[in-house]
Amino acid sequence: MAVRSIEKGEDAKRAIQESTGCEPDTVEVWALDLSSYDSVKAFATSAAAKLPRIDALIENAGIASVEWSMAEDxxxxxxxxxxxxxxxxxxxxxxxxxxxxxYNTRPNLTIVTSDMHYTVDFKEKDAPEGIFSCLNNPKKADMANRYPLSKLLEVFIVREMAAQRPAESYPVTINMTNPGLCDSGLGGTATRSLLAKIFYFLTARSCEVGSRNLAYSASAGPETHGQYLDRCGVQTPATITAGVVGMNTQRNVWDEVNAKLEKIQPGITKNL
Incomplete structure (x- = not known):
């Protein structure tokens, strides 16, 4: 289990042990801070070297804020x-x-996205300076919509990864899933307004219910390769991802993200 806070990770480990009765060494807590590229590299190096196998990689970490801040570049x-x-x-x-x-098996890579991506109009897709140059300009940033936009970018990238490596010729299933609005710590709980607390109480799923989509997606078959999953099934993503415009935007996002990844670690995109 990869966590930014080891203390919270150990709390989660204890909760898992108490609820399942598993042995103490069943769950390991490893440090991972996605705001640091060095932390990501160190975690991946350790995982590749120390773990005998990886059958499912669920990328669930994320942040949501309306405040502008920088991490890395x-x-x-x-x-x-x-x-x-x-x-x-x-x-x-x-x-x-x-x-x-x-092991003659088919592992899954599952990216946790959000149904909030349906709400994005993505006007930055046509920015003459490039998508990420526009998004990284604090004078142009629409921070109220930044979290759902980040989730839309994930949708584009997963779809293109699957397009580049079709299921029938690739041994890993790459998909994405929506746990829905869950009453978790994302965005902070202590600072929620009274209205927000009421909204969460009335509409939010419990973390256990939301996790069902994660478990389903991490064990789903190749028919889910490149697919957006919700309610334990394949769903259609936002219309902005469809058609010629959607495909062109998808490729532009893909190209820009790959260029950034190559700057972080040259040659990394060959790993796909």
Whole structure:
């Protein structure tokens, strides 16, 4: 289990042990901070070296904020939710393929996205200076919509990864899933307004209910390759991802993200 806070990770480990009765060494807590590329690289190096196999990699980490801040060379949500998420994916895909070959199985790479991506109009897609240059300009940033936009970028990238490596010729299933609005710590709970607390009480899923989509997606078959999953089934993503415009935007996002990943670690995109 990869966590930014070891203390919270140990709390989660104890909760798992108490609820399942598993042995103490069943769950390991490892440090991973997606706001740091070095942390991502160190985690991936350890995982590839120490774990005998990886059958499922669920990338669930994310941040949501309306405040502008930087992490590495991007606005924080772009770094954590997008760039580092796929940096980790690329770094561990060789281990997933190795697992497939050695154990005659089909591992899953699952990116946790959000149904909030349906709400984005993505006006930045046509920015003459480039998508990420526009998104990294604090004078142009629409921070109220930045989190859902980061989730839309994930949708584009997963779809293109699957297009580049079709299921019938690739040993790993790459999909994405929506746990829905869950009453978790994302965005902070202590600072919620009274209205927000009422909204969460009335509409939010419990973390256990939301996790069902994660478990389903991490064990689903090749028919889910490149697909957006919700309610334990394949769903259609936002219309902005469809048609010629959607495909062109998808390729532009793909090209820009890959260029950023190559700057972080030259040659990494060959890992796909």
């Amino acid at each position: 991007n606005e924080s949500m772009l770094t954590v939710n997008v760039i580092s998420t796929f940096l980790l994916a690329y770094l561990l895909l060789p281990k997933l393929r190795e697992t497939a070959a050695r």
